[in-house]
Amino acid sequence: MATYASGLLGGMLIGLSAVVLVLANGRVAGVSGIAGRLLQGVQTATGTAFVIGLSLGPVLYRLVLGEWPPVVLAASWPIVVAGGLLVGYGSRMGSGCTSGHGVVGLARLSRRSMAAVGTFMATAVATVYLMGFFQ
Amino acid sequence: MNRNAVYRVAAALASGVIFGLGLSISGMLNPARVRGFLDITRDWDPTLAFVLGGAVIVSAAGLALVRRMPRPLLDDRFYLPETRVIDRRLIVGSAIFGVGWGMVGLCPGPALASLSLGLPATVLFVAAMFAGMAAHDRLQGARPWQRV
Numbered sequence: 468m469a470t471y472a473s474g475l476l477g478g479m480l481i482g483l484s485a486v487v488l489v490l491a492n493g494r495v496a497g498v499s500g501i502a503g504r505l506l507q508g509v510q511t512a513t514g515t516a517f518v519i520g521l522s523l524g525p526v527l528y529r530l531v532l533g534e535w536p537p538v539v540l541a542a543s544w545p546i547v548v549a550g551g552l553l554v555g556y557g558s559r560m561g562s563g564c565t566s567g568h569g570v571v572g573l574a575r576l577s578r579r580s581m582a583a584v585g586t587f588m589a590t591a592v593a594t595v596y597l598m599g600f601f602q
Numbered sequence: 603m604n605r606n607a608v609y610r611v612a613a614a615l616a617s618g619v620i621f622g623l624g625l626s627i628s629g630m631l632n633p634a635r636v637r638g639f640l641d642i643t644r645d646w647d648p649t650l651a652f653v654l655g656g657a658v659i660v661s662a663a664g665l666a667l668v669r670r671m672p673r674p675l676l677d678d679r680f681y682l683p684e685t686r687v688i689d690r691r692l693i694v695g696s697a698i699f700g701v702g703w704g705m706v707g708l709c710p711g712p713a714l715a716s717l718s719l720g721l722p723a724t725v726l727f728v729a730a731m732f733a734g735m736a737a738h739d740r741l742q743g744a745r746p747w748q749r750v
Binding site: 470475478495513520521522528536542544547558564577582588590599 | 614619621622623624625627628629631632633634641644648653655657659660662664668673674676677680681683691692694695697698699701703704705707708710714716717718726727729733738739
């Protein structure tokens with residue numbers, strides 16, 4: 468139960484983060500979009516600030532709670548590289564990821580984002596299911 | 603840089619910190635938890651549904667404010683996506699993204715946020731992710747990233 472409550476609280480903070488960015492700067496808090504524009508050399512000042520802030524979040528968590536948030540990445544290195552390549556290529560081709568399509572897109576009731584979320588949820592679930600047979 | 607540009611950078615920093623903190627508190631920084639949510643046939647962990655639900659509700663409340671504002675606080679206009687078409691690129695790209703997300707349990711937000719933990723596997727993932735984005739731009743032609 469506590470994990471659901473902290474999930475809800477953390478989720479609300481993620482929503483708040485999107486609200487801050489859209490109300491202040493008028494922009495969608497889509498992480499793949501921000502990272503992609505950084506790579507293209509566009510909007511680098513705000514993009515860099517956002518990414519630095521993102522990585523300061525866990526540091527702030529540690530300062531308050533005295534420990535790092537748990538991160539368990541069990542995948543082997545070839546899987547990590549392949550997964551990273553697919554995540555980068557796919558989010559660029561599909562114009563968004565879990566934040567842009569998942570949080571802001573769904574909140575805007577965008578049909579495009581609903582289609583994107585349904586698609587990546589389905590392929591992610593299928594991937595985890597199939598990989599389960601090889602572990 | 604004029605004063606508004608400095609404020610815009612500060613707002614982006616604040617948004618990033620809140621996002622990273624939210625990921626940490628929710629448990630979604632952890633690829634093992636994310637894969638637990640995606641593993642619906644075995645030992646399903648529903649937490650991510652609460653994370654997404656909380657995020658969408660707060661985000662929707664903020665976007666309701668946007669409709670009443672002529673422009674954002676620090677810029678001349680809103681830069682919200684106007685594309686409506688559900689095309690092949692959207693579906694195929696999202697499908698590819700989902701496979702990578704399922705393989706590792708990391709998407710761009712948690713991957714960049716957990717860089718501060720200094721884990722070699724996360725650094726490797728982020729490097730591969732940027733390589734994947736660059737590969738897309740090489741093969742498909744870079745287009746300005748405005749369409750969500």
